[in-house]
Amino acid sequence: MSQSDIQIETGAKRLKAHITATDFGAVGHICFSYPERLNAVDLEGWLALPALIDRLQAQDDVRLIVLSGAGGKAFVAGADITQFDEAFSGPNGATYDSATVDGFDAIANCRVPTLAAIEGHCIGGGLGIALSCDIRLARVDSLFAIPAGRLGLAYPANATQRLVDTVGRAYAKEIIFTAGKFSSQQALEMGLINAVASAENFAQARQAYIEKICANAPMSLRASKFIIENPDASGEDKSNRLSACLESDDYAEGRQAFMAKRTPIFHGK
Numbered sequence: 001m002s003q004s005d006i007q008i009e010t011g012a013k014r015l016k017a018h019i020t021a022t023d024f025g026a027v028g029h030i031c032f033s034y035p036e037r038l039n040a041v042d043l044e045g046w047l048a049l050p051a052l053i054d055r056l057q058a059q060d061d062v063r064l065i066v067l068s069g070a071g072g073k074a075f076v077a078g079a080d081i082t083q084f085d086e087a088f089s090g091p092n093g094a095t096y097d098s099a100t101v102d103g104f105d106a107i108a109n110c111r112v113p114t115l116a117a118i119e120g121h122c123i124g125g126g127l128g129i130a131l132s133c134d135i136r137l138a139r140v141d142s143l144f145a146i147p148a149g150r151l152g153l154a155y156p157a158n159a160t161q162r163l164v165d166t167v168g169r170a171y172a173k174e175i176i177f178t179a180g181k182f183s184s185q186q187a188l189e190m191g192l193i194n195a196v197a198s199a200e201n202f203a204q205a206r207q208a209y210i211e212k213i214c215a216n217a218p219m220s221l222r223a224s225k226f227i228i229e230n231p232d233a234s235g236e237d238k239s240n241r242l243s244a245c246l247e248s249d250d251y252a253e254g255r256q257a258f259m260a261k262r263t264p265i266f267h268g269k
Contacts (some may be wrong), residue, residue, distance in 0.1 A: 008055060011047035014041070024214040024266070028056035028065040028112075030121055035071030038121055040080040041129075046099035050106035057112050062269060063214045063221070065110060066206070067133060068117040069126075074260035075142070076120040076126025099123055101156050108162065108229070111222050113213055116255070117206045118142050118193070125191075128159035131166060134225065136193040137209060138184045139202045144192060145181045167191050217250040218268035 008017035008028070015033040030052065032039040037255070056065055069075040079100065107114060107129060116133035123145050130136050147164075148155040155163075155176060163174045165189045175182065175192075187193045197205035213221070225239040245251055252267045257264035 001180075004221055006059075008050050008052070008059075008162035010048055012042075012052075014039075014045050015048055015052065017052060017056065019056070019062065020147045022210065024211070024213050025061045025218065025268070026059060027210055028059065030065065030067045031070050032055070032068070032076050032126075033070040034080075035069075037080065038123075039069040039071070040077050040128070041103075041125060042080040043096055043099060046079075046096070046103045050127050053106045055153065057061075057110055061218075062092040063218050063268075064113050064115060064210060066109070066117055066210065067129065068259045069119060071121050074094065074121040074123075074126070075116065076123070076129055076214050077121045078124030078126050079146075079267045082088075084253050100128065101158055104128050104156065104159050104162075105133045106263040107234060108158075108165060111225070112218070113221055113225060115209055115213070117202075119202065123147065124155075125159075125210035129191075130157065131159060135209065135213075136185065137195050137197065137204035137206060139195050141182045142144050142187075143181045144184075144187050145179065146177075147179045149176065154162055160204045165208045181262050215263070215266075217245070217248075217264075217266045219245050 006019040008019060010017045014032065014034040016033045018029050020027050022123045026098040032045070034040055034042060053065070056062055086168065101203055113135070116130040116136045118130060118136060118138040119142065119144050120139070122130055122138070123143070127144055127146055146155055146190045160176070161170070163175065167175070182190070182192070183198045184193065188196050195205065223245055226241060227238055253265050253266060
């Protein structure tokens with residue numbers, strides 16, 4: 001991080017967050033930081049995610065939120081199993097399960113685009129986090145799995161549905177029923193991830209995504225994300241969002257830049 005980065009309070013000791021400035025606006029970053037346990041997320045982390053997402057997307061000119069894991073060995077290797085006996089069993093289990101569901105939904109419902117930058121293990125709840133993101137970039141040696149069946153658990157319904165929506169029913173059943181590990185190449189073929197990059201080129205590939213997304217008009221991206229994620233929204237709601245884009249300063253700037261054959265400078269207004 002540079003000195004110009006703005007640190008964001010996360011509400012959880014194993015979550016780190018900051019905002020960086022780019023030539024095209026700001027980028028929010030969430031880092032799952034528990035590398036000694038492959039960035040497993042504890043109950044405190046799950047509970048903190050919704051408020052953290054709200055805090056980041058409310059910052060001025062944030063155009064993208066990037067989620068990653070610390071240490072390079074894992075994105076997130078699931079929920080913290082050391083808490084299972086105390087927090088994920090009996091009456092407490094419903095609280096833990098609800099916290100994971102709320103965390104997934106907070107990411108999925110984020111108004112701005114989200115990018116999962118996946119290095120290493122992306123397992124269980126970690127895959128649920130990645131599935132909640134809009135785009136998934138993985139390092140070539142990453143591994144993906146949902147081992148719920150081996151633990152006697154049922155994978156959360158919202159994460160299961162996102163898995164089905166992403167890879168289809170057949171692959172979703174294979175991933176869940178076998179509880180096996182899948183390589184980044186297999187994940188790419190399934191449509192589980194969008195792109196794969198080598199370890200040497202991963203940072204460059206991540207930065208390329210950041211620059212491409214942030215260079216586009218924020219209102220346009222937010223409207224498109226809403227329409228994609230809410231197919232049952234009313235026609236009036238969709239129309240209002242499209243009209244707001246047509247009436248925006250960014251649309252005027254986009255037209256002028258296109259005619260002048262220059263790069264547009266959008267301000268999200």
